[in-house]
Structures are given as C-alpha cells and as structure tokens.
Amino acid sequence: MDENLIEEELIRDEGRRLKPYRDSMGKLSIGVGRNLDDKGISEIECAMLLKNDIAEHLALLDKYLSWWRQLDETRQRVIANMAFNMGIGPSAEHPTGKLLTFKNTLAAMERGDFAAAADGMSNSAWARQVGVRAARLVAMMRTGKA
Numbered sequence: 463m464d465e466n467l468i469e470e471e472l473i474r475d476e477g478r479r480l481k482p483y484r485d486s487m488g489k490l491s492i493g494v495g496r497n498l499d500d501k502g503i504s505e506i507e508c509a510m511l512l513k514n515d516i517a518e519h520l521a522l523l524d525k526y527l528s529w530w531r532q533l534d535e536t537r538q539r540v541i542a543n544m545a546f547n548m549g550i551g552p553s554a555e556h557p558t559g560k561l562l563t564f565k566n567t568l569a570a571m572e573r574g575d576f577a578a579a580a581d582g583m584s585n586s587a588w589a590r591q592v593g594v595r596a597a598r599l600v601a602m603m604r605t606g607k608a
Contacts, residue, residue: 515546522550526562529572536606537571540599547595548588560588571603580604 476495485491490498503511523530523545530541541561548560562568567582580603583589589596602608 516542519545519550526550527568527572533571534606536602536608537576539608540603541571543595543599544583544588547592576603576606 473494478494479492482490482492482498485495485497489500492498496503519542523541527541530538533541544564545561551562564582564586567579567586570576570578570582580600583596583603584600586596589600
C-alpha cells in the first residue's frame with residue numbers, strides 16, 4: 463500500500479487540526495482524527511511533545527532574557543520551570559504570559575540577588591496558585607540547590 467496516498471486521503475477526509483477539537487461523535491481529538499478520549503497519546507509521543515515544548519521555552523528565554531544562561535544550572539532550571547508553567551509572554555497557550563511581568567524578580571536574578579528573587583517569587587499570585595511547586599522553586603532560587 464502507498465502510505466503517502468493513504469496519508470493524503472486521511473488528511474482530506476479527517477482534516478488536520480493542531481488544537482484539540484470535538485469530533486462528530488463528541489470525542490476530544492487532535493491532529494488527523496486522533497481520538498484523545500479513547501486512545502490518548504503514547505509514552506513516546508508524550509516524551510516528544512515535552513522535548514519540543516522545552517526547546518521552545520528555552521529558545522524564548524534566550525530571546526527575551528539574554529542573561530539567564532549565565533546563572534548556575536539550578537537557577538536556570540527554576541526560570542525554565544516557571545516559563546514552562548506560566549508562559550514567557552502573552553501567547554495563545556498563555557494569554558496572560560506572566561514570567562516577563564516579574565520585572566523586579568527577574569532584575570534581582572540578573573544581578574545575582576537570589577534572596578530578593580526568591581522573595582519576589584514567594585510573594586506572587588503565581589506562588590499561591592501552584593503551592594508546593596513554588597515552594598520548591600523558591601528554595602532552589604534562594605540556595606542554588608535542588
């Protein structure tokens with residue numbers, strides 16, 4: 463069988479959607495008829511999505527925070543984790559994209575004042591929303607230890 467031909471036919475018949483949608487039976491689907499309700503995604507697909515999302519967020523951090531790679535690895539992971547969680551700037555995925563709104567906290571990170579950065583993180587609505595995650599990231603920012 464010509465797999466390219468069946469691929470073209472399925473795209474024609476099923477459509478190709480890059481955001482989740484409800485199919486004609488009400489099932490949550492994505493892509494070319496992938497039924498997320500019943501099938502979901504595989505471990506390999508999950509890992510691939512995560513790797514792609516991490517790469518996208520790291521590239522955005524490089525674009526908007528040119529200094530962040532100068533931090534030690536633990537604090538880089540804190541910033542990357544926060545970016546992944548809340549978005550860097552406004553986008554379709556994170557319309558309120560908050561990381562860049564942490565102006566004082568980011569300035570403290572950039573100048574190496576990690577206590578002030580940790581305090582800024584801790585005293586935010588984000589910290590109240592994500593609870594234990596924020597407490598762990600605040601401690602990592604404050605101490606430089608995971």
